[in-house]
Amino acid sequence: xxxxxxxxxxxxxxxxxxxxxxxxxxxxxxxxxxxxxxxxxxxxxxxxxxxxxxxxxxxxxxxxxxxxxxxxxxxxxxxxxxxxxxxxxxxxxxxxxxxxxxxxxxxxxxxxxxxxxxxxxxxxxxxxxxxxxxxxxxxxxxxxxxxxxxxxxxxxxxxxxxxxxxxxxxxxxxxxxxxxxxxxxxxxxxxxxxxxxxxxxxxxxxxxxxxxxxxxxxxxxxxxxxxxxxxxxxxxxxxxxxxxxxxxxxxxxxxxx
Numbered sequence: 440x441x442x443x444x445x446x447x448x449x450x451x452x453x454x455x456x457x458x459x460x461x462x463x464x465x466x467x468x469x470x471x472x473x474x475x476x477x478x479x480x481x482x483x484x485x486x487x488x489x490x491x492x493x494x495x496x497x498x499x500x501x502x503x504x505x506x507x508x509x510x511x512x513x514x515x516x517x518x519x520x521x522x523x524x525x526x527x528x529x530x531x532x533x534x535x536x537x538x539x540x541x542x543x544x545x546x547x548x549x550x551x552x553x554x555x556x557x558x559x560x561x562x563x564x565x566x567x568x569x570x571x572x573x574x575x576x577x578x579x580x581x582x583x584x585x586x587x588x589x590x591x592x593x594x595x596x597x598x599x600x601x602x603x604x605x606x607x608x609x610x611x612x613x614x615x616x617x618x619x620x621x622x623x624x625x626x627x628x629x630x631x632x633x634x635x636x637x638x639x640x641x642x643x644x645x646x647x648x649x650x651x652x653x654x655x656x657x658x659x660x661x662x663x664x665x666x667x668x669x670x671x672x673x674x675x676x677x678x679x680x681x682x683x684x685x686x687x688x689x690x691x692x693x694x695x696x
Contacts, residue, residue, distance in 0.1 A: 440488070441469065442478045442577040448485060448503070455479060455489065457499040466494050477501065484582045515682040516542040516631045518605070520596060521671055522638035523547070523554040528668040530571055536675040537575035537585045546590040551640035556590065565589065593646055596635075601653035605631035609650045610670055612641055614659040619674070622658045623681050632678060636671045 443461045457465065457479070465471045472494050479487045479501070486508070489501035519541045521532055533544060548555075556564060565587065572584040591599075600607065606629050608622060635655065642650075647657055660670060 440476060440478045441465075441471075442480060442580070444573055444577070445479050445481055448479060448481045448487060452503070454492065454500060454502045455487075456497070457501060459498075462494075462498040465491075465499050471499075476504075478507075479503075480576070480583070486582070515629045515678075517675065517678055517682075518543045518545065518600075518631065518633040519671060519675060520545045520547055520600070520633065520635040522549050522552050522593075522636065522667065523556070523590060524638060524667055525553055528666075529554075530568065532668050532671045533568055533571045533585075533587070534575045535672045537572050537581070538579040539672070539675045540579075540581065540679050541585050541675050543586045543588065545588045545596060547593050547596045548590060549593040549638055549646060550643045552638045553640075554638075561590070594649070597650055597653045597655070600633055600655075603631070603633065605633045607633045607635075607650075607653075607655040609635040609642070609647065609655045609657050610637065610660065610674060611647055611657040612659060612664050613647075614657045617656060617658045618661055619658050619677055622656060623677075629678075629682060634674055634678065636667060636674065639667050 443457060443465065445455055445457055445461070448455050465477070471477070471491060473491055475491045477489055477491065479489050485506070487506050488504045490504055491499055491501050493500040517540065519532075519536055521529065521544055523529055523546050524532070529546070536544065568587050569584070572587055575581075576584040606626055608619075633655075635650065637646075651657060660673060665673060
């Protein structure tokens with residue numbers, strides 16, 4: 440059943456109005472109309488089955504039939520700290536790590552970050568990123584979109600996360616002693632795990648040292664040197680597997696386009 444986001448759903452009301460982009464998609468692209476059923480989500484984890492009553496210029500009016508249980512959230516919260524990347528690579532990271540179940544993405548600027556975003560452009564970027572997260576949530580059937588925080592500088596991010604009760608790791612291609620497999624074998628419990636992935640040029644040794652002092656462990660993904668966006672997606676998939684989120688108790692639907 441098709442999924443659509445609405446800004447809010449009053450649980451006491453018997454109908455809801457779907458507006459904007461979602462309404463246009465329902466009417467113009469999918470050609471849905473009176474009597475068709477859809478699944479509505481409000482972004483807060485509430486899911487409903489509704490049937491379309493009217494579809495026109497004012498939006499799509501649908502009658503709420505029943506509230507349904509959303510898919511269970513991952514047993515462990517994954518916070519991905521990703522350095523901003525050139526082109527659409529950062530958007531790719533948002534899309535794919537959201538599908539895999541990441542909970543939060545914290546964008547950051549590091550010493551070797553090429554991308555710079557001024558205040559005016561940031562507002563537009565954040566809207567674009569939020570839209571990608573919403574579309575990804577619909578695609579993967581997760582209970583709500585992942586949370587995207589505003590970009591911060593590396594030092595601020597590391598300092599803030601040093602106080603958080605979580606497992607902390609940093610991907611570093613020059614780490615020669617600890618790989619991700621060995622690191623995860625030593626972890627007994629992962630209620631919250633924070634993973635830091637750098638920019639195209641990697642981290643400086645000064646940044647790695649700062650992260651270690653803040654309680655982060657530097658780990659590698661083995662012998663291969665991956666692109667930053669590939670590394671972020673690979674790491675998220677590995678963490679989801681280790682946390683049991685890719686088992687039958689946490690089904691992940693594969694869809695072909």
